[in-house]
Amino acid sequence: MPMTPISSKCTKKEANRGAWTAEEDQKLAKVIEIHGPKRWKIIAAKAGLNRCGKSCRLRWMNYLRPNIKRGNISDQEEDLILRLHKLLGNRWSLIAGRLPGRTDNEIKNYWNSHLSKKVKQNEKQNGRSSEIQESMPKNSKLNEHNLDAISRKPEEGTSNGDLEAKPNLFGDALLDFCNEEPLDLGWMREFLEMDESWFNLL
DNA sequence: AAGTATACCAACCGCGAGCGC
DNA sequence: GGCGCTCGCGGTTGGTATACT
Numbered sequence: 001m002p003m004t005p006i007s008s009k010c011t012k013k014e015a016n017r018g019a020w021t022a023e024e025d026q027k028l029a030k031v032i033e034i035h036g037p038k039r040w041k042i043i044a045a046k047a048g049l050n051r052c053g054k055s056c057r058l059r060w061m062n063y064l065r066p067n068i069k070r071g072n073i074s075d076q077e078e079d080l081i082l083r084l085h086k087l088l089g090n091r092w093s094l095i096a097g098r099l100p101g102r103t104d105n106e107i108k109n110y111w112n113s114h115l116s117k118k119v120k121q122n123e124k125q126n127g128r129s130s131e132i133q134e135s136m137p138k139n140s141k142l143n144e145h146n147l148d149a150i151s152r153k154p155e156e157g158t159s160n161g162d163l164e165a166k167p168n169l170f171g172d173a174l175l176d177f178c179n180e181e182p183l184d185l186g187w188m189r190e191f192l193e194m195d196e197s198w199f200n201l202l
Numbered sequence: 203a204a205g206t207a208t209a210c211c212a213a214c215c216g217c218g219a220g221c222g223c
Numbered sequence: 224g225g226c227g228c229t230c231g232c233g234g235t236t237g238g239t240a241t242a243c244t
Contacts, residue, residue, distance in 0.1 A: 017214080019213080020213090038229095040229075040230075041228085053229080053230085054214085054215090054229095054230085055213075057230075057231080058212090058213070058214085061231090062213090063212090090233065091232085093232060093233085104231095104233085105211085105212080106211085108234085110211095112234095113209065113211075114209095114210090205244085206242100207241100207244090208241085208242075209242090210239085211238095211239090212236105212239100213236085214236070214237095216235100220228105220229085220230085220231100222226105222227095222229105223225105223226085223227090223228105
């Protein structure tokens with residue numbers, strides 16, 4: 001009998017769907033412990049879960065990964081999300097990359113259920129656009145290069161000389177601002193005041 | 203107490219990029 | 224260069240909890 005080609009998509013036939021059980025979580029975590037969090041298709045098969053690799057990856061990334069913070073997004077984190085969203089738009093993974101322990105899915109959900117309303121309300125009040133990138137001055141210091149710099153995750157290139165090789169306008173202090181305890185956004189104001197017209201849009 | 207509306211969030215879907223063959 | 228596979232991302236859906244009437 002010929003082998004059925006393995007589809008990269010999760011089909012309704014092949015995969016269990018819906019909420020994950022504690023037992024499934026346990027099995028998945030066990031397999032990842034052995035094989036590492038890659039080759040999700042293989043992991044899904046090895047775990048003996050009737051789930052597609054994609055689903056396993058999502059579960060791991062959003063719930064089972066170590067050091068995940070859940071719920072209780074602080075005012076500081078919220079402020080940071082708002083500012084980063086103005087800067088980066090709906091690039092949730094990049095925003096999440098600046099918030100240790102938070103996942104893109106959580107931030108996206110938080111934005112859609114809480115912050116988008118707040119932003120709309122604020123815009124109604126002061127008539128500002130949230131599209132900071134559109135309204136940024138063309139000669140703004142915050143150009144694509146700098147966007148790339150802020151996009152870098154904290155664990156990327158922080159000690160490998162990459163940042164030194166390609167110095168960015170923000171510098172490590174900026175890239176690591178979300179690790180500050182307590183979080184102090186004063187530096188951000190200070191930095192952004194370098195281009196006051198741009199900062200005023202925030 | 204029951205029915206309905208709304209909020210929240212976990213999970214799914216489709217797409218595109220990157221990679222190896 | 225073309226193809227298939229894998230992975231990651233952002234948008235969307237659907238189930239559940241809570242609030243409201």
